[in-house]
Structures are given as structure tokens and as C-alpha cells.
């Protein structure tokens with residue numbers, strides 16, 4: 001399903017104008033920094049993502065909204081067994097072209113200045129700045145990774161059975177959401 005490939009690098013203003021939305025799942029292994037914290041195999045771990053870009057013409061910025069749900073297998077620091085740490089996230093992030101626009105935002109709003117990490121010595125507004133949405137998501141997910149992961153109650157007992165895994169796959173709304181996405185974009 002190439003139609004559901006997550007775009008690696010995007011130009012937020014252009015894509016927001018086109019009403020970019022994306023829903024689906026990605027393998028946890030796409031998030032290298034999270035995977036590095038995980039133990040065992042992450043092969044069957046999926047990250048559920050619903051996200052969109054929207055223009056805010058008044059504030060002259062792009063909003064990136066995302067709902068992300070994942071589970072990272074980590075080593076419980078108490079019993080050393082695997083604990084699946086839920087990583088559930090809602091993002092509402094302003095993508096702004098330059099710092100002068102930040103003051104229009106609410107004080108507690110999250111934002112990034114586009115092109116901040118590039119050589120922006122020109123001081124010109126970079127309408128073509130690209131962002132890596134997955135990297136933005138991963139930055140936020142990493143904040144949810146506990147320094148000392150552990151079970152609420154350690155017991156060694158429950159391992160996901162094959163039936164559990166099959167049920168998770170059946171719940172995957174991938175197909176429905178992918179078809180919705182096609183309509184929104186057309």
C-alpha cells in the first residue's frame with residue numbers, strides 16, 4: 001500500500017494548504033531512538049498515527065496535530081522481565097516560519113521555528129523549509145519513555161498469547177482510515 005507511505009520530509013505550508021492528513025500504522029522500528037531504548041524484538045510493534053496539517057491564516061503558521069499510540073517493550077527495572085510501556089501522545093504543535101511570529105501564540109503553546117537548525121544566517125523567511133514529521137513525533141514520544149521503566153505490579157506471568165496478537169491486528173483501522181484519507185485529499 002504505497003498510498004499509505006508516511007512522507008519522510010514535507011514542506012508544511014504547501015502540504016497544509018493541500019489539507020494533508022495521514023492515518024495508519026508504522027513499525028516501531030521506524031523510530032530509531034525509541035527502538036534503541038527497547039529490549040527484545042520490536043518486529044511486531046506498530047505505532048498508530050492519526051495526524052494532519054492545517055493552515056492558520058490569521059497567525060500565519062501551520063498547526064501539526066497528531067494522535068499517536070504505541071507500546072515499547074522495555075526491561076522492567078524491578079523484575080528484569082519485559083514491560084510494555086504505553087506511549088500515548090496528543091500533539092498540537094505550531095510550525096512557524098520565524099521567531100517574530102511566536103509572540104502571537106498562547107504562552108503554553110508548543111512550537112518549532114522552521115529551518116532553525118539549518119544555516120539560516122540569511123534572515124529571510126524560508127517558505128520551502130522542510131520538516132521531518134516522524135522526527136517531531138519521536139521527539140515527543142521520547143519524553144514519555146520513563147527513565148526507570150517498571151511494571152505496576154511485577155508478576156512474570158502474562159505474556160501476550162498468539163490470540164492477543166491476532167486480536168490487535170484485527171482492530172487495526174488501517175484500511176478504513178486509508179480510504180478516508182483518499183477522499184479528504186481528492
Ligand SMILES: [Zn+2]
Pocket residue numbers: 076077078079080081083150151153154155
Ligand atoms: Zn517487573
